[in-house]
Amino acid sequence: MTTITDIAKALGITPSTVSRALAGNPRVKEETRLAVKKKAEELGYEQNVVASNLRKGQSRIVGIVVPRIHREFFSNVIGGAESVLNKAGYNVLICQTLESLDAEIKALKTLKNYRVAAVLLSHAINAKNGNHVKEILGSTPLIQFDRVFPDLPGAKIVGANCEGAYKATMHLIQSGYKRIGTLAGYMTSQAYVERLAGYRMALEASGMPFDNSIVYYNTIVRETGYEAAKKAIEAGCDALYSCGAFSALGAVDAFREKGFKGADDFGIVATSNEGFTGLMSPSLSTLNQHPFEMGEAAARAFLEGRTDTQVIPMELIIRQSSNKNNKWLK
Amino acid sequence: MTTITDIAKALGITPSTVSRALAGNPRVKEETRLAVKKKAEELGYEQNVVASNLRKGQSRIVGIVVPRIHREFFSNVIGGAESVLNKAGYNVLICQTLESLDAEIKALKTLKNYRVAAVLLSHAINAKNGNHVKEILGSTPLIQFDRVFPDLPGAKIVGANCEGAYKATMHLIQSGYKRIGTLAGYMTSQAYVERLAGYRMALEASGMPFDNSIVYYNTIVRETGYEAAKKAIEAGCDALYSCGAFSALGAVDAFREKGFKGADDFGIVATSNEGFTGLMSPSLSTLNQHPFEMGEAAARAFLEGRTDTQVIPMELIIRQSSNKNNKWLK
DNA sequence: TAAAAAAATCCAAACGTTTGCACAATTCTC
DNA sequence: GAGAATTGTGCAAACGTTTGGATTTTTTTA
Numbered sequence: 227m228t229t230i231t232d233i234a235k236a237l238g239i240t241p242s243t244v245s246r247a248l249a250g251n252p253r254v255k256e257e258t259r260l261a262v263k264k265k266a267e268e269l270g271y272e273q274n275v276v277a278s279n280l281r282k283g284q285s286r287i288v289g290i291v292v293p294r295i296h297r298e299f300f301s302n303v304i305g306g307a308e309s310v311l312n313k314a315g316y317n318v319l320i321c322q323t324l325e326s327l328d329a330e331i332k333a334l335k336t337l338k339n340y341r342v343a344a345v346l347l348s349h350a351i352n353a354k355n356g357n358h359v360k361e362i363l364g365s366t367p368l369i370q371f372d373r374v375f376p377d378l379p380g381a382k383i384v385g386a387n388c389e390g391a392y393k394a395t396m397h398l399i400q401s402g403y404k405r406i407g408t409l410a411g412y413m414t415s416q417a418y419v420e421r422l423a424g425y426r427m428a429l430e431a432s433g434m435p436f437d438n439s440i441v442y443y444n445t446i447v448r449e450t451g452y453e454a455a456k457k458a459i460e461a462g463c464d465a466l467y468s469c470g471a472f473s474a475l476g477a478v479d480a481f482r483e484k485g486f487k488g489a490d491d492f493g494i495v496a497t498s499n500e501g502f503t504g505l506m507s508p509s510l511s512t513l514n515q516h517p518f519e520m521g522e523a524a525a526r527a528f529l530e531g532r533t534d535t536q537v538i539p540m541e542l543i544i545r546q547s548s549n550k551n552n553k554w555l556k
Numbered sequence: 557m558t559t560i561t562d563i564a565k566a567l568g569i570t571p572s573t574v575s576r577a578l579a580g581n582p583r584v585k586e587e588t589r590l591a592v593k594k595k596a597e598e599l600g601y602e603q604n605v606v607a608s609n610l611r612k613g614q615s616r617i618v619g620i621v622v623p624r625i626h627r628e629f630f631s632n633v634i635g636g637a638e639s640v641l642n643k644a645g646y647n648v649l650i651c652q653t654l655e656s657l658d659a660e661i662k663a664l665k666t667l668k669n670y671r672v673a674a675v676l677l678s679h680a681i682n683a684k685n686g687n688h689v690k691e692i693l694g695s696t697p698l699i700q701f702d703r704v705f706p707d708l709p710g711a712k713i714v715g716a717n718c719e720g721a722y723k724a725t726m727h728l729i730q731s732g733y734k735r736i737g738t739l740a741g742y743m744t745s746q747a748y749v750e751r752l753a754g755y756r757m758a759l760e761a762s763g764m765p766f767d768n769s770i771v772y773y774n775t776i777v778r779e780t781g782y783e784a785a786k787k788a789i790e791a792g793c794d795a796l797y798s799c800g801a802f803s804a805l806g807a808v809d810a811f812r813e814k815g816f817k818g819a820d821d822f823g824i825v826a827t828s829n830e831g832f833t834g835l836m837s838p839s840l841s842t843l844n845q846h847p848f849e850m851g852e853a854a855a856r857a858f859l860e861g862r863t864d865t866q867v868i869p870m871e872l873i874i875r876q877s878s879n880k881n882n883k884w885l886k
Numbered sequence: 887t888a889a890a891a892a893a894a895t896c897c898a899a900a901c902g903t904t905t906g907c908a909c910a911a912t913t914c915t916c
Numbered sequence: 917g918a919g920a921a922t923t924g925t926g927c928a929a930a931c932g933t934t935t936g937g938a939t940t941t942t943t944t945t946a
Contacts (some may be wrong), residue, residue, distance in 0.1 A: 569896085
C-alpha cells in the first residue's frame with residue numbers, strides 16, 4: 227500500500243507537505259498541490275484512516291447501538307441514520323444488544339475504544355437507567371432515540387406517542403364509533419404510558435367517558451390481542467385503538483371468528499406501521515412512527531451538535547380497518 | 557484516558573511489559589501480569605484499539621456492504637453475521653449502496669482504508685461484474701452472499717434456488733394440482749434463472765409438461781403478480797409457484813376477485829418467507845431462505861478462512877395457501 | 887561457585903499520519 | 917536595496933500500541 231511517504235519521496239518533498247496538500251491546507255502552493263494529487267492518483271494512494279484517526283484522536287465513525295438489527299423499526303432507523311451520515315463522510319459501526327444490559331455496556335465500551343465521533347443509542351429493555359452510559363461514554367456525544375432516559379445528557383429523538391394516540395382515537399370517534407377500547411402496553415414503558423394518555427385525552431376531549439374496564443393492559447402480542455379483543459366485543463365495544471401492531475393482528479383474528487365483515491361492524495387502528503399492516507386483509511389503519519426519519523433526525527442531531535429533544539410526529543394512515551365505507555372482505 | 561504508559565509508570569516498568577502482560581504473553585511473570593491487570597482495572601484502562609490496529613496493520617472490524625439495510629432479507633443477514641462476529645470479537649461496519657455501483661465502489665474503498673479484516677458483500681443490482689472489487693480489495697478477504705459473482709475469489713454463500721423451487725413445485729404436484737404455472741422473475745438474475753430451472757425439473761420429474769405459456773416472466777411486484785395470476789386462471793392453471801413474495805400477494809388479490817375460497821380452488825407457494833406471508837389471510841406457503849443463517853454462514857466462512865461456495869437450503873413452509881384441507885376464509 | 891541456560895524485562899523502532907514551530911524562499915515596503 | 921512581511925516547506929515530535937532483539941535477572945547445571 228502506498229503511503230504519503232512514498233508520494234513525498236517520488237516528488238522529492240516531505241510527507242508533511244504531502245499531508246497538507248491532500249488535506250487542502252492553504253499553506254501549500256497550488257503547483258505542488260496539483261503535483262501531489264497527480265502522483266497520489268498515479269500510485270493509487272488511499273489514506274490510512276487508522277493512522278489518521280490515531281493522530282487526530284478521533285474518527286469518522288459513528289456507533290449505533292440497537293436491541294436488534296433485524297427488527298423492522300430498528301433497521302429502518304439505521305437505514306435513515308446511515309444515509310445521512312454517509313453523505314457527511316461518516317461510517318457506522320453497528321452493535322446489537324439483543325436486549326441485554328451487559329451487551330449494551332460492552333458495546334458502549336467497544337465504541338469508546340474505537341474513539342467514535344458519536345453514539346446513537348436505543349436502550350436494551352432491561353436497562354433501568356442510564357448510569358452505565360455516562361460512566362463509559364464520558365465526553366463522546368450521545369444521541370438517544372426511541373427508548374431514552376431523560377436524565378442522560380444530549381439529544382433525544384422520540385415518537386409523538388401521546389399526540390399519535392390522540393389522533394388515532396379521535397379518528398375513531400369522528401368515524402362514529404361509540405365505545406372505543408384500547409389494547410394498551412406495559413405501563414413500565416414510557417412510550418406505552420404516553421399512548422394511553424393520548425387515548426384518554428381524545429375520549430375526554432370528545433365528552434366520552436374513560437372506562438378502565440375496556441383498557442386491556444399488557445397486550446402487545448398476537449395471542450393476548452386476540453383474547454383482549456374477544457373481551458372487548460363482549461363488553462360492547464365497537465372499536466379499538468391498539469398500542470402495538472401485533473396485538474391488532476390478534477384482534478383481527480377475533481373479528482374473523484365473530485364473522486365481522488367490515489369496519490361498519492368493528493373498527494381498529496394500530497400503532498406502528500409495520501409492513502404487514504398494509505398487506506393483510508383487512509388492511510390495518512396505523513400510526514406511522516417514521517423510523518427512517520427518526521434515524522435521519524438522530525444523525526442530523528449529531529452533525530448539528532443539537533442537544534434538545536425532538537419529537538417525531540406520527541402519521542395516521544387510514545386503511546380498511548377503520549374505513550366505514552369499505553368492506554373488508556369482498 | 558489512561559494509556560499503557562500510565563500503567564507502566566505507576567508500576568515502575570515499561571510499556572512493552574504492560575502490553576505483553578495485557579496480551580497474555582507467556583514471557584511475562586505471573587506476578588507482574590497480575591499487578592498490571594490490577595493497576596489497569598484501578599485506573600480504568602481501556603485499550604486504544606485505533607493505535608493497536610495501526611501497529612498491527614489490521615483491525616477487528618468486518619465491513620458489510622448491502623444494497624439496503626432496511627430490507628427484511630438484508631437486515632436479517634446482517635443480524636446473523638453480527639451475532640457470530642461479535643462473539644469472535646469483531647465489530648461490523650455497515651455500508652449501504654442503495655443499489656448504486658458508484659456507492660459500492662466508494663464503500664469498498666472506505667472499508668479498505670479502515671483496513672477491515674474482511675468484507676461481506678452483496679452486490680448492487682447494477683454491478684455487472686466483480687472487476688471493481690478485485691482492484692480495490694486486493695488481499696482483503698472477501699465473502700459474497702446472495703448476489704455473487706462466481707469469478708471473484710473467496711467464499712460465497714447462496715440460497716438453494718433450484719432445489720427450493722423444485723421442492724415447492726413438487727409439493728404442489730403431490731398435493732394434487734394438475735396445471736401449475738409460475739410467476740418467474742428477471743432472467744438477468746442468476747437466482748431467478750435457477751428457480752425457474754427447479755420448477756421445470758420438478759414438472760419433468762413428475763411427467764408433467766413444461767409449458768412456457770404459463771411461465772409469467774418479470775413478475776416480481778404485486779401489480780404484475782395480480783395481472784399474471786388472472787392470466788394463469790384463464791389459462792386453466794390450478795396452482796402457481798411464485799419466485800417472489802410480493803408477486804404472490806398480487807396473485808392472492810386475483811384469487812379474491814375470482815371468489816376462490818381456499819387451497820382446493822387454487823394453490824400457491826411463494827419464495828421468500830417475508831414476515832407478512834405468515835400473517836396475511838390466507839397465510840402463504842413459502843420457501844424460507846434463512847437470511848439470518850446466511851449471515852451466520854458468511855461470518856463463519858470468514859472466521860474459518862473458507863473459500864468455497866456454500867448453499868443454504870430453502871425450507872418449505874406449508875401454510876393455508878397450498879393446504880387443501882384448510883379453507884382460507886372462515 | 888562459576889558458567890550456562892532460562893526467564894523476565896527493557897530498549898527502541900515502527901505503524902502512517904498530523905501539526906506546531908522553525909526555517910527558507912519569495913514578495914513587498916519605504 | 918535593506919529589512920519586514922508573506923508564503924511555502926521542512927523538521928521532528930506525537931498519537932498509543934506492538935514487537936524483534938538486546939539486556940538484565942534469575943535459575944539451573946556441572
